[in-house]
Amino acid sequence: ILRIQRDLELDKKEVSAQIILNRYLGKEQSDRHTLMEVFRAHNEKCRALSGISLAPGTVIRYETSLRLTEAFLRTTYKKEDCYLDEITHQFVEDYDFYLRTVRRCCHNTTTKYLLNFKKIIRIALAKGWMKKDPFAQVHFHFEPVEREFLEKQELKVLLNKEITITRLAQVRDIFCFCCLTGLAFMDVQQLKPEHLVADIHGKIWIRKARQKTKNMCNIPLLDEAQKIIDRYKEHPYCQTHGVLLPVCSNQKMNSYLKELADICGIRKNLSTHCARHTFATLTLASGATIDNVAKMLGHANVNMTRRYAKVLDSSIMRDMEVVAENMAL
Known part of the structure; x- marks a missing residue:
């Protein structure tokens, strides 16, 4: 009282x-305002901005976060909603525990969902609907993740493998196209004829702003990548949607890539993002400078590029051969 x-x-x-x-x-x-009231209002705005200033994937992520929060309230507190002033530091700890145990989320996934939830809390705080920040003493960090990538020989095997199943052949081509261009899944899905530009020497480039960051990608089109585009010029999906490649959903792509890996004898967990890491690693290993690779990937700075690129044994051996020659006694 x-x-x-x-x-x-x-x-x-x-x-x-x-x-x-x-x-x-x-x-x-x-x-008094409720958590679900603020969350749903936020998501409604996100849906309205989808394809304008927000990527569709971002909208889906917040919809998933909303469903998880609703499930958490039902499971932990036996209620459908709660007032904002009922959300305390203990509430955040309980949500963290729920994600890790009931939902079996790994550390990084848990952190992403909590950051999404924190955004909703920030909105409520900014509007003056909450007096205390339940995240005041909460500090987030992401654990480093070793991303898979294909080595040159593995990419050759995948490119040259004869595949008779149409859906797998298409997914193979799109994955290899991403390995050869460094385009992210969303960007290759939206790739249109106007994104192919010829320079003064007649060389074809991909010039496209990234969906995620709006940074411009400038990528010379390799011959193998051009062949893949030519293969689908008359494809009904491409002609109907005005795109260069018949890209299915990210979920289906990742599912089919696992089948492809088995067929090709590649013992790696292939995913659409693996192709981007493959491009960064192989181009750097082939002698491209990190600044040029950053420009092709659409990165704002080279620190982002360093996270993508892995050092190959072949690169180490090449450098050490130079060292051995220079240090010869």
Whole structure:
């Protein structure tokens, strides 16, 4: 009761025994807002901005976060919603525990969902609907992840493998195209004829702003990549949608890539993002400078590129051969 009185005084609101009693009993709470109210309003705005300033994948991510939060409330607190002023540091800890145990999320996935949830809390704080930040003493970090990539010989095997199943052949071609261009899944899905530009020497380049960051990618089109584009010029999907390649959903791509890996004898967990890492690693290993690779990947700085690129044994051996020659006694 004393806390309610103090809160009313701090908010410069009228204080009376009846007002305090009503707030205590939860009868006079028109100024209180709920978590789901804020979350759904945020997601509705995201849907309206989809394809304009937000990638469709971002919208899907927040929809997933909303469903997880609803499931967490039902499982942990046996309720469908809660008032914003009921969200405490303990609430955040309980959500973290739920994601790791009930949902079996790894550390990085848990962190991503909590960061999504934190954004909703920041909106409520900015509107003055919450007085205390439940994330005040919470610090996030991502654990480093070793990303898979294909070595040159593995990429050759994949390119040259005869595949008779149409859906797998298409996925193979699109994956290899990404390995040869460094384009992210969303960008290759949206690749259109206007993104192919000839320079003054007649060389074809891919010039396209990345969907995720809007940074411009400038990528010379290799012969093998051009062959893949030519293969699908008359494809019905490409002609109907005005795109260069018949790209299916990310989920289907990743599922079919596992089949491809088995067929080609590649003992690696292939995914659409693996292709981007393959491009960065192989281009650097072939002698491209990190600045040029960053430009092709559409990175704002080379620090991002360093996260993608792996040092190959062949690169180490090449450098050491030079060292051995220079140090010959």
